[in-house]
Amino acid sequence: MITAIASRKGGVSKTTTAVSLSAALAGIGKRVLLVDLDSQASASLSLGVPRSALFPCLADILLGSRPAADTIRSTATLGLDLITASSDLQSFEREIGKRPNREACLKTALVPILPRYDFVILDCPPHPSLLSLNGLVAADNFLVPIVPHFLAVTSLEPLLWATERLPAAYGVRPRLLGIVLTQVDYRTNVARDNVARIREQFRDAVFAVEIRTNVRLAEAPGAGQTIFEYDSKSTGARSYRLLAAEMLMRAQEPEPSKPARDPRLSTEERLRFSKYRPSGEVH
Numbered sequence: 001m002i003t004a005i006a007s008r009k010g011g012v013s014k015t016t017t018a019v020s021l022s023a024a025l026a027g028i029g030k031r032v033l034l035v036d037l038d039s040q041a042s043a044s045l046s047l048g049v050p051r052s053a054l055f056p057c058l059a060d061i062l063l064g065s066r067p068a069a070d071t072i073r074s075t076a077t078l079g080l081d082l083i084t085a086s087s088d089l090q091s092f093e094r095e096i097g098k099r100p101n102r103e104a105c106l107k108t109a110l111v112p113i114l115p116r117y118d119f120v121i122l123d124c125p126p127h128p129s130l131l132s133l134n135g136l137v138a139a140d141n142f143l144v145p146i147v148p149h150f151l152a153v154t155s156l157e158p159l160l161w162a163t164e165r166l167p168a169a170y171g172v173r174p175r176l177l178g179i180v181l182t183q184v185d186y187r188t189n190v191a192r193d194n195v196a197r198i199r200e201q202f203r204d205a206v207f208a209v210e211i212r213t214n215v216r217l218a219e220a221p222g223a224g225q226t227i228f229e230y231d232s233k234s235t236g237a238r239s240y241r242l243l244a245a246e247m248l249m250r251a252q253e254p255e256p257s258k259p260a261r262d263p264r265l266s267t268e269e270r271l272r273f274s275k276y277r278p279s280g281e282v283h
């Protein structure tokens with residue numbers, strides 16, 4: 001199963017979630033591959049890969065100079081493998097130009113190695129970009145982290161809208177596995193209100209597990225360690241273990257009833273037909 005961690009925004013815990021979820025799944029015995037799609041290589045660096053050792057990386061695969069199998073490396077976490085990113089990914093965006101099927105380079109490249117893994121987690125750069133599009137086209141499903149700030153949902157709606165366009169444009173239909181509330185800080189009333197508003201609006205689409213603000217999660221990448229290596233008793237570690245468990249449950253649930261196909265309907269109208277419907281307006 002391939003899961004993309006995607007959002008319109010930077011700084012919403014995509015990388016933290018991709019790394020921590022991957023490590024949590026490996027921790028319960030799953031075979032996991034984390035693929036870093038961000039040219040800033042945050043996920044790779046977070047896992048302790050030195051900047052000078054990022055090569056070979058995902059850019060080599062996408063540009064066709066190496067098979068994916070040649071770029072996989074193991075990590076300090078048993079069961080967790082990694083394909084690194086590097087600034088070379090910027091040249092992918094440039095060089096790939098108008099090549100046909102340019103949005104499916106990742107999907108095609110991953111095919112030979114999929115049998116080795118139970119889960120492939122994609123740490124996407126902010127959407128839209130050709131790389132994040134490659135992530136969504138390759139993915140069976142996707143998970144969207146959201147920080148409950150004012151106007152947070154404005155970052156959500158265009159991504160949901162974009163994924164609605166994927167079937168017609170590229171013949172793929174990744175499923176929304178869920179929206180994850182991250183960096184939740186209940187010391188402020190405004191956070192409480194925003195969490196309530198997002199839950200009311202997107203109901204079942206929102207994971208029950210919330211990731212609170214936890215300084216240990218912010219410290220772990222600097223030590224080149226996952227949260228489980230860095231502080232396995234922290235609230236961050238506990239939350240991501242629970243998130244992995246909820247992810248497994250959600251992935252096993254039958255897909256919610258299909259949204260209406262009428263292209264004239266807005267995203268919000270389509271979501272009304274699905275289990276993951278918003279109850280109010282999408283602001």
Ligand SMILES: Nc1ncnc2c1ncn2[C@@H]1O[C@H](COP(=O)(O)OP(=O)(O)O)[C@@H](O)[C@H]1O
Binds near residue numbers: 218
């Ligand atoms: N739950 C959290 N508590 C505290 N800090 C967090 C939490 N989640 C992420 N961070 C920190 O916030 C910053 C942005 O997170 P990151 O995962 O890199 O976001 P993105 O990949 O969406 O840009 C990083 O410095 C990260 O360590």
Ligand SMILES: [Mg+2]
Binds near residue numbers: 015016
């Ligand atoms: Mg990131």
